[in-house]
Amino acid sequence: MVTGDGAHQLTFNELAVMGRYGVKPKIFVINNGIYGVEDVISERGHEYDDLAQINYHLLPEAFGCKWWFVAKVATNADLDAALERVAAEDTAAYIGVMISEEESQPMTEAIIDNGYKLRTPPIG
Ligand SMILES: Cc1ncc(C[n+]2csc(CCOP(=O)(O)OP(=O)(O)O)c2C)c(N)n1
Ligand SMILES: [Mg+2]
Structure with missing residues (x-):
């Protein structure tokens, strides 16, 4: 499963349920620190889109997921190393992937501006 931090x-x-039943998912949490899609449907830079910073890779243990392979990665090399372990081992895995806010939005500011303005009726 690949999830954003806001969605997660x-x-x-549900990690507790996975721990309870001993399932072995491979989970990647893409952590850009924001509820990023709001950039496109409202506008950039609202504080309410900032997310509480959680050390996600610590959650499995707290939720009773024993023996999971967990990692927090912030470089391509670290992600590659984690992916190699995930591929090689028959284990549940939970990887927090740090992405900078600027790098996480594939659309340009001009397109985002245009998008939210189209959806927002003018006042008055
Ligand atoms: C089942 C469901 N619940 C809630 C939502 C509302 N929702 C829309 S986007 C989103 C999360 C966006 O933030 P994030 O996961 O961090 O992704 P980003 O945009 O930053 O890549 C949520 C919870 C949804 N789309 N579907
Ligand atoms: Mg996000």
């Missing part, structure tokens, strides 16, 4: 903040309680 609504769902990570």
